[in-house]
Amino acid sequence: MPNSSPPVTTEAAPSEQPVIRWTEAGEERSALWRSERGAPPPKRVVLADDTTTADTAYRQACEGTALLWRGDFHNARQLLQALARRADNVPARKRKKAAQVVPVADAFHQHRLAQSQRARMLGMLLIPFNADYSIPLRRAPDVKTACTEAWGPADAAAGASVASLRELLGITSAHEWRRKGVEIAALGEPPHNRIHPHYGVFSPVRGEYIQLVATAHLPKPPPGQTSLMAFDVGTGTGVLSAVLARRGVRQIVATDQDPRALACARENLAQLGVADQVQVVQADLFPEGQASLVVCNPPWLPARPSSPIERAVYDEGGRMLQGFLKGLTAHLAPKGEGWLILSNLAEHLGLRSRAELLEAFERNGLRVISRIDAKPQHPKASDASDPLADARSREVTSLWRLAAIQ
Structure with a gap:
């Protein structure tokens, strides 16, 4: 046998x-x-x-x-x-x-x-x-x-x-x-609106956070400049850089540490025809210099990932979130904005409180300009059989518009 x-x-x-x-x-x-x-x-x-x-x-x-x-x-x-x-x-x-x-x-x-x-x-x-x-x-x-x-x-x-x-x-x-791609409404009409995630790179299946970036009011370029410079910190598939490029942002620097993500972002941006607007670089969080808009969609839950793909969801100790907040003011151009896209699921799971998040803003010299909220539409948000159903039913995804305290 x-x-x-x-x-x-x-x-x-x-x-x-x-x-x-x-x-x-x-x-x-x-x-x-x-x-x-x-x-x-x-x-x-x-x-x-x-x-x-x-x-x-x-x-x-x-x-x-x-x-x-x-x-x-x-x-x-x-x-x-x-x-x-x-x-x-x-x-x-x-x-x-x-x-x-x-x-x-x-x-x-x-x-x-x-x-x-x-x-x-x-x-x-x-x-x-x-x-x-x-x-x-x-x-x-x-x-x-x-x-x-x-x-x-x-x-x-x-x-x-x-x-x-x-x-x-x-x-x-x-x-x-990767073969079929994921249709992203914020990128326009099909078939020219698909993101093709590579193996090991998180697929942008939660459209509410993308829509927030697609509709939030863009800051103005610094005095004396005609174009807006943007940083996309932790770009992943490159989807947020693509959305900003389709919105008319002419200069974008997208960063990531993962070679798979960098290759994926470059391929997607080229396929969408916006590669000339986006420079993809390997970096731990920020590239060099300053920008009028710095966007970051860090992992939402401060817990240990069990596999590389889970690093897009779980951020042990909130390392990426804290790193972004700590370095943001140094990378903001005058009157620039940082857009932090974050779910409050961690708050409903008792992993991080709203008070702790607001205190982190203040501790790092940041003030809140405004917050735009969206309710998740993914299947788990309404799955009563999910062990975390109560927390998921109350989840809200927010785009926090942050600026340096003057």
């Missing part, structure tokens, strides 16, 4: 890329280990195929044993779905405990922990890849293009690799987002 192979201990190779090891047909095998969130290779690995039952797989995955799939690819997907159903079938005693009244911040952290444990368990179903990113399984799809976008060009010298099926599904989903 494939799932009766003896588990073995996995150790990272003395190189940048960790290695996963297992025993197959009486021989020790190894391959490169791929994990976007930086998870170490599983220490215990057994083989699994079409004869492996969902109950057996669930028990092994919960125990921390990974299953390297050797059967039909579509059956692997069905097994992953079965594992997800078991993970979501919470026993009555746990549902009762979860229903007890706890501080909202504790409920948030419990939810995050449960999601992390669920992801770890589902990540135990593994898929093999050849050196060219083909999958040596029956009925396996062609994922070479999607894997190249996520992992870079295939390297024959690197040999075979292994990743979780859940990660592969994320890669193929990201490829479809």
